Amino acid sequence: MFSFLEIPGYLIKPLTAGFLTGISCSLVGVFIVTTHLSFLGICIAHSAFTGALLGIWLNFNPTLGALIFSLIASAIVGPLADRGELSPDTSTGIVFSTMLGLAFLIIGLIPGSKSSAMNLFWGNILTVSYTDILLLAIVTIFLIGIFTFLYKEIQAVLCHRNIAIAVGIPSALIFYLMLIATGVSIAVSLQTVGGLLIYSLLLNPSASAYQLTYKFKTMILLSISFGVMSCWGGIWVSYKFNLPTGACIILTSSIIFILCSIFSPKKDKKFKDQNND
Amino acid sequence: MDSPIIEIKDLVTTYYGNTVIKGLSTNFYHNQFTVILGPNGSGKTTLLKSILGLCNIASGEVKVFGEKVHKWKYKIRRRIAYVSQVENIDPRLPITIEESVLLGRAGVRGLGKPYTKNDRELVTQILERLGIAHLREKPIGKVSGGERQKASIARALVQEAPIILMDEPTASLDPNAQLEILSIINNLKELHKNTTIYVTHELAELPEKCDRIIMLKDGNIWRDGNPEELLNEDLLLELYGGSDFCCRDRLKHH
Ligand SMILES: Nc1ncnc2c1ncn2[C@@H]1O[C@H](COP(=O)(O)OP(=O)(O)OP(=O)(O)O)[C@@H](O)[C@H]1O
Ligand SMILES: [Mg+2]
Numbered sequence: 001m002f003s004f005l006e007i008p009g010y011l012i013k014p015l016t017a018g019f020l021t022g023i024s025c026s027l028v029g030v031f032i033v034t035t036h037l038s039f040l041g042i043c044i045a046h047s048a049f050t051g052a053l054l055g056i057w058l059n060f061n062p063t064l065g066a067l068i069f070s071l072i073a074s075a076i077v078g079p080l081a082d083r084g085e086l087s088p089d090t091s092t093g094i095v096f097s098t099m100l101g102l103a104f105l106i107i108g109l110i111p112g113s114k115s116s117a118m119n120l121f122w123g124n125i126l127t128v129s130y131t132d133i134l135l136l137a138i139v140t141i142f143l144i145g146i147f148t149f150l151y152k153e154i155q156a157v158l159c160h161r162n163i164a165i166a167v168g169i170p171s172a173l174i175f176y177l178m179l180i181a182t183g184v185s186i187a188v189s190l191q192t193v194g195g196l197l198i199y200s201l202l203l204n205p206s207a208s209a210y211q212l213t214y215k216f217k218t219m220i221l222l223s224i225s226f227g228v229m230s231c232w233g234g235i236w237v238s239y240k241f242n243l244p245t246g247a248c249i250i251l252t253s254s255i256i257f258i259l260c261s262i263f264s265p266k267k268d269k270k271f272k273d274q275n276n277d
Numbered sequence: 278m279d280s281p282i283i284e285i286k287d288l289v290t291t292y293y294g295n296t297v298i299k300g301l302s303t304n305f306y307h308n309q310f311t312v313i314l315g316p317n318g319s320g321k322t323t324l325l326k327s328i329l330g331l332c333n334i335a336s337g338e339v340k341v342f343g344e345k346v347h348k349w350k351y352k353i354r355r356r357i358a359y360v361s362q363v364e365n366i367d368p369r370l371p372i373t374i375e376e377s378v379l380l381g382r383a384g385v386r387g388l389g390k391p392y393t394k395n396d397r398e399l400v401t402q403i404l405e406r407l408g409i410a411h412l413r414e415k416p417i418g419k420v421s422g423g424e425r426q427k428a429s430i431a432r433a434l435v436q437e438a439p440i441i442l443m444d445e446p447t448a449s450l451d452p453n454a455q456l457e458i459l460s461i462i463n464n465l466k467e468l469h470k471n472t473t474i475y476v477t478h479e480l481a482e483l484p485e486k487c488d489r490i491i492m493l494k495d496g497n498i499w500r501d502g503n504p505e506e507l508l509n510e511d512l513l514l515e516l517y518g519g520s521d522f523c524c525r526d527r528l529k530h531h
Contacts, residue, residue: 034367034370034371036367149389150388150389151391152379152380152383152386152391152392153383153388153389155372155376155380156380156383158370158372159366159370159372159377159380159417160364160365160366162331162361162364163364163377163380163429163432164380165329165331165351165354166329166354166357166358166359166361166433167354167355167380167381167382167383167384167385167432167436168351168352168353168354168355168356168357168383168384168385168436169351169380169383169384169388170349170351170388171351172348172349173349173351210369210371213371214369214370214371214372214373214416214418214419215371215373216371216372216376218371219371266369
């Protein structure tokens, strides 16, 4: 398959970007999936998208716009999710739809050709720049740092908010740190992978890993591997068969998810538990 | 007596606008073992949560070691071990029993510091003592409710905190395990002179080290005194407000 000598030069940058995005998105995905905050992740991703559009419209850096908007969304929805008692879905949905409305409004307001706006939907991993890669690298290292340094704290917060609180971990701080990390990694990946692709990279690799293991460390490592596999596999398929790269990456991650669900050891177990409780 | 470890003054706690604790004041002291009794919904859990700073305090205040509690003040909470009444844990969570008990050391260890060998040994000891050492590698969602309850008690015990709050810790345990937990808790008081607050409905199995009983009714203290005064049928009947079936037999042992 992939012998290094066969890779054409112009694929090196996309593959590097895919590697970094695969790691960073699936790392924050572990947080989003285990805390059952998938919708919140999608909401933040969407807000980032709206922020980037605003950047295009008003002529400032779209990544900056994405960053600001995803942080605003985290600041609005975070406190609601942090209460932990009410499901944050309704309020998240309201923020989500508001951002969607804003996005379409801005697309309408952008004068002339809308192609740069449309590119944001799908991103463009094939034309990724060195600056983008540098940003991605910084964020990825930052995330790996957080997960290594705050491993036990993150595990406590994921396990149960009340447990984290009771043992004296700054649970709220960790929770918001993870939300901010989610926003930042979405913002820097947006230009590369696009507003639609980012959902699948956030959710699929970690959801796949969640199906397979009961060990937190294994889940993190599996999730990262699935993220990178999706990106690389997608790029390779799109290069071989001349298909749209974004779509190939999404579908690869979905296929991994389907396979993991089929072979999940947790499948019949879940059914038993429902009977017990 | 010396200065109180926990001070509660005119505490009013609300859930979504609904007042639950209604102007409660009391103090808890070093080396004091308090048992809280009261009917369902009288506010026992809410009182414990208020001490942890987890409830919305509408007015009044709670001070632990002289400091006001608050949701964001986590350093105080390292000195309060807490066994909650229910833990609704997702059975698919990627965490083993041993790791979940180790979390009790997480706060004590401090942010970003890995567990030490000492932490792991402590966990092993307690797991063995509670008879769940063989489950250490099992995912937390894959054990029985009582076994999970033991893990949650173990987590509180390894924290080695000067304050221990326990909300019906033995409610789902078999008789053997109940006795073991009670003996551990009694020992703890002897060894470390903890401030312990223990919520229970098990009138027959009150911890022998208990030196104070608080009876809660409708969000406030209804009676507060030592066990000899308060543990009698008439008071209990009045507290739980039921027909006499509820308390008569259970008190025989005392
Ligand atoms: N999460 C919540 N949301 C809204 N109201 C609540 C909540 N928890 C408790 N309450 C209210 O507070 C009252 C006291 O609840 P609490 O859990 O403190 O009772 P309790 O004394 O611990 O009862 P039990 O013996 O059943 O454990 C309840 O009657 C209920 O109306
Ligand atoms: Mg209760």
